[in-house]
Each structure stands twice: as C-alpha cells, then as structure tokens.
Amino acid sequence: MHLLRVQVPDFRGLKNIDITFEKDFVPSIFPLGSQNGGGKSTLLQLIFVLLHCSVDEKKKPFLENLLQGFKISEGEDKRVLAIIDIWDGEKIVNLNFCSEKCSPFEAMVDFDEQINSEDSLNICYYSSIQTNQNQEPNTKLQCHLTYQSKEQAKLLLHKISRKIFLAAPSTQIFLFLPPTSRKLLFSNSSNGDKNYYGILESARSQLQGLFTYDFLAVKLLIKSFKDARDRDFREAIKTGSYGNNYQTLINDLNLMLSNKRINVNEDFSGVNFKLYNNGETIELYPEDLSHGELKRLSIYIWLKSRNIEDAIVLMDEIEIAFHPDWQYQIISDLKEWGPSNQYILATHSYALCEALTPAHVKEIEPKLIKK
Numbered sequence: 001m002h003l004l005r006v007q008v009p010d011f012r013g014l015k016n017i018d019i020t021f022e023k024d025f026v027p028s029i030f031p032l033g034s035q036n037g038g039g040k041s042t043l044l045q046l047i048f049v050l051l052h053c054s055v056d057e058k059k060k061p062f063l064e065n066l067l068q069g070f071k072i073s074e075g076e077d078k079r080v081l082a083i084i085d086i087w088d089g090e091k092i093v094n095l096n097f098c099s100e101k102c103s104p105f106e107a108m109v110d111f112d113e114q115i116n117s118e119d120s121l122n123i124c125y126y127s128s129i130q131t132n133q134n135q136e137p138n139t140k141l142q143c144h145l146t147y148q149s150k151e152q153a154k155l156l157l158h159k160i161s162r163k164i165f166l167a168a169p170s171t172q173i174f175l176f177l178p179p180t181s182r183k184l185l186f187s188n189s190s191n192g193d194k195n196y197y198g199i200l201e202s203a204r205s206q207l208q209g210l211f212t213y214d215f216l217a218v219k220l221l222i223k224s225f226k227d228a229r230d231r232d233f234r235e236a237i238k239t240g241s242y243g244n245n246y247q248t249l250i251n252d253l254n255l256m257l258s259n260k261r262i263n264v265n266e267d268f269s270g271v272n273f274k275l276y277n278n279g280e281t282i283e284l285y286p287e288d289l290s291h292g293e294l295k296r297l298s299i300y301i302w303l304k305s306r307n308i309e310d311a312i313v314l315m316d317e318i319e320i321a322f323h324p325d326w327q328y329q330i331i332s333d334l335k336e337w338g339p340s341n342q343y344i345l346a347t348h349s350y351a352l353c354e355a356l357t358p359a360h361v362k363e364i365e366p367k368l369i370k371k
Helices: 040-053 057-067 150-161 179-186 196-206 218-239 245-257 291-305 324-337 350-354
Strands: 002-011 014-020 029-033 078-087 092-101 121-126 139-145 164-168 210-212 260-264 271-277 280-284 312-316 342-347
Touching (some): 002 040, 002 342, 014 040, 029 040, 040 078, 040 092, 040 150, 040 164, 040 312, 040 342, 057 139, 057 196, 121 150, 179 196, 196 210, 218 271, 218 291, 245 260, 245 291, 291 324, 342 350
Parallel strands (some): 164 210, 164 312, 312 342
Antiparallel strands (some): 002 014, 002 078, 078 092, 121 139, 260 271
C-alpha cells in the first residue's frame, strides 16, 4: 500500500495542497515539513480519518467531528474536500472525497442504499454549522472511486482502512474528537469525570490505527514478548526446535538501550531494566528511562506488536524528545523496523530531513527550508 498523491483545495488552514510521494523512491520515507502553523497535523489527520473511518459505521462520528463547519459556497452544490491517489499493490486507485448539500430526508436513507447515478458512495452526513449544540445534518460526504463498482469500492476502502495508521503525541489537538472535548483543553471549567485525555483514550480504543507514543506502552511490550514466546513454541511443535523470536526481540531492545538491558518478570507481569556503568549494576524501571528512550522503544513495540507491514504510516512530530543524532537515526530505525511500510513524517527537524535526499522532503507553506 502506498500513498501517491494528496490534493486538498481548501480545508481549515490547508490551501492548495498538492503533494506527490514517489512510489519508486528508496527508502519510502517522506518528511513533510513546514514552519509552525503550516497545517501538517491537520493534513495527516484528514488523510487518516478519511481512509480509516469511511466504511465503518461505528467510526463515522469521527468523520462528522472533523468535517463540522466544512461549508459549501453559496450558489454551489458540491465542494471537493480531498483527492487521494493510492497504489494498492496492483493498480492506482483515485479516491475523490467531496461534500454535497442534502435534504433532511436523505439523511434517513439506509447506508447500503446510498449510491447515486455516478456510483459514488455516501460516506456520512454532517452539519456544516460549527456549534456546541446538535444540529440536523445538512451536508453529505461522498467518495467516488474511479472505475470501481459499488461493491468493489467498499471492499477496497475496507482494505485501505486496515493499512493506514497515525502516530502522534497525545498533546496534539485531534480534530476528529468532538468539538466540545477539544475546548476542554482551553477551559478551566470541569465537566464531571470527562476530560480531554479520557475522551482521547476512548477514541484510541475505537480507532485501531491510532497510536500516541509519549510513553512506553508496557502492555504492548508484554504482549510482544508473549507473542514472540508463542511463535517460538508453535515453531517447536512444528519442527521440533524452538524458534529465536523471543531472543531476537530481547537483542533488538537491548541494542536500542545501549548500556541498559531489559528484563521481563517470570510471570510477564512487568518489565525492569538494568544499567551497567563502570562495573556497577543498577536496577531501573520504565519511569527511570529518558523521554527519548521511552519514545523510541514505544515506536518499535507499536510497529512490531501490531504487525504493521505494507502499510501507510503517518507520524506527527516524531522528533520530539530525540537528540539531533536520534532525529537523524530514526530514518534508519524505521527502515529496519518496518521496511515494507511507507512513512510520512510531519516534522520541524532539519536533522531528520538531512537523513534523506532533498527529493524525499515534501513541504507546505510556510516552508521549513528557506533558500
């Protein structure tokens, strides 16, 4: 799966976006740079939600949240939201997402019957009015897939939805959360037990492709060790000899940790680390590691535990907490950890961009690299 081109005429702060990601470039890693306020995060979230949520009824609210306030101009019937070209492994697929005015009656029609004469799938209905109150939907989002029947289009969107991932810091403003929850970040008023990060955690449980990599996900780490152990056991049953998946995982993590070594409790209830320094051994716990070490481990474990392969991986501000050497190194890390994936990295880091050719680096205004 490979994202080839993204066009966004006008969405929130994004204007006249037209970016290509060449399929034959090696490695398939593309920094996406701009100065602060350029809309990098908005672009990644838009791509992710359109591709991850369009064919799952339970995820439609995330689309509706993202699109609230996206209006169609007076005198117009349609407005293009985004045009996305994808290589699905066999052919180029063009996905044209556009909004169209609708009547209240249309919003009551069953989803499976929603297809117009142009064979466009109706994705969701939303309100083009930005408000805290629930409004009747007055706009519909459609997706037209070139040369695809209705059933082919739905199958393809399902396939794509399982191959698109977004990683971002939890401090990011996620536009696909309800507008009222986003405002909680900028308000000192309480809303019972609800808070922004609780709502974000709930969204993570529903969006399988979303990951926030601020801290080491110990549960994912333990799961990775259990999975590696189980693969070794299955190999022993099949061949008579245990595999080396568990030991390989240990070795990879220790290599990342330099002078530290990871240890798993015998009952898989937790992990700790040992620091070897001038002949002295010091026992450490996850909270004793640096922010950068935790983040690097988290990214590795996320890619491995989710078996993310042949996927489009969008990563926002991956360089945060990394020393410039690690910002440069993360490109080699991603090539090693998930070589079949395409990575699009929203970044402010010159060191990260310098790890690739200038042609790999994509920019949106205001540009990161000045002449």
